Amino acid sequence: MATIVxxxxxAHAPQLHTPVGEWELHAQRDTKDAEPFWYKGERVKYAELLAQRGDQNLGEQMDVKICNERIAxxxxxxxxxxEIFADAQPDITIIFGNDQGEMFLDDIRPVFSIMGGEKFENMPRTDEQAKRLPPNIHIADEGHLPDDETKVFPGHPVLARYLVESAMNNDFDITYSHRQYRADPAHAHTSGMPHAYGFIYKQIFRNNPVPHVPIDINTFFPPNQPDASRCYAFGRMIGKAVRxxxxDARVAVIASGGLSHPVVDEDFDRDIIHAMESGDLKYLLSYREGYYQSGSSEIKSWIAMHGALxxxxxxxxxxxxxxxxxxxxGTGSSAAFMVWQL
Ligand SMILES: [Fe+2]
Structure with missing residues (x-):
């Protein structure tokens, strides 16, 4: 039987690969954004957010020295x-990630998608694609895209197909692709994999050819986002199936993304971290769905991973x-890094 080892x-936030002096590019979008943010389960506009959090003196934490220390x-x-990943030498890795309008555009958004390609390509953007992006996103490309040429990573079609069959036998209707899905290049921002996977390829795999199965969850986009309990159940089913x-494969499971953003909520993040450490699932799933929206929805990938483990x-x-x-x-990104080992 396979073992999860x-x-x-x-976290995979673009801010991690944006020089602190350029964070203003993100800030400008935050303060001008017509769309309200999600904060503590509610929708709030920037001015309301500022009024609510004024007494937290968060501006003090924007000091360049503090920000640079946090990035370091x-x-x-x-x-x-x-290093931990390289030392563990897993045979296969499952990545729970979320497309953010990079691979699936407005024509289709699968709820749960298991990808069974023989290989997956991570590609630099074309100049045309880069032009379509806001500057605060393009500036962080080095975190998740290859510097010059396309990098190819092996998939694991046998495990992918087995997981799809297991899911279908356990009340999960799954989208399956037997090759890398690519959005229409005339409209897409990339022709490679979404940043949730590209970040792991570059920062954790360090561009080594690691056999893997990407599992995409539509955490981000209404109206067909699975709720936190469903993501947990899905992950649990995946973990049981692997075991x-x-x-005799040794399998690693990675969650890419999170925690709270683009409004940083340290209380919420600490609760999530504590619930993961203590295995307190009831608590983990007790938050309203309003907490798991926008960037913070990526916490659902962690919840699915937690279920698998x-x-x-x-x-x-x-x-x-x-x-x-x-x-x-208090807009920004929270960056959490956790490990589960024997
Ligand atoms: Fe993301």
Whole structure:
């Protein structure tokens, strides 16, 4: 039977690869954005957010020295996760991630998608694609896209297909692709994989050809987002299926993304981290869906991973957590890095 030998949770925020002096590019969008943010389960406009959080003195945490220290610590944590991954030498890795309008455009958004390609390509953007992006996103491309040429990563069609069959036998209707899905290049921002996967390829795999199965969850886009309980049940089913697989493979499971953003909510993040450490699932799932929206919806990938790791006897610990504030209203990205090991 296959064994799950490692779990990793890793933030993938563009802010991690944006020089602190350029965070203003993100901040400008935050303060001008017509769309309200999600904060503590409610929709709030920037001015309301600023009024609500004014007494937290978050502007003090925008000090360049503090921000640079937090970025340096985040990169140390990513290096540590990458070393742990290399030391574990898993045969196959499952990545729970979320497309953010990069691979699936408005024509289709699968709820749960298991990808069974022989290979997956991570590609630099074309100049045309780069032009379609806001500058604060393009500037962070080095975090998840190849520097010059396309990088190819092997998939694992046998495991992917087995997981699809297991899911279909366990009340999950799954979208399956037997090759890399690519959005219409005339409209897409990339022709490669979404940043949730590209970040792991570059920062954790370090561009090594690791056999893997990407599993995409539509955490982000209404109206067909699975709720947190459903993501947990889905992950649990995936974990059980892996452990029942008639194969002696050693499998790693990675969650890409999170925690709270683009409004940093340290209380919420600490609760999530504590619930993961203590295995307190009731608590983990007790938050209203309003907490799991926008960037913070990526916490659902962590919840799915947490489900997959149940009964695997792996122990969880936090490598680091850094709140990266870019406005006095507390917009920014939180960056959490956790590991589950024997
Ligand atoms: Fe993301």
């Amino acid at each position: 490692l779990g990793i949770g890793c 610590k985040s990169h140390e944590a990513i290096d540590r996760l990458s 029942a697989w008639d194969n 149940q009964d695997s006897y792996l122990k969880c610990h936090l490598i680091d957590y850094q709140p990266l504030y870019r406005t006095p209203a």
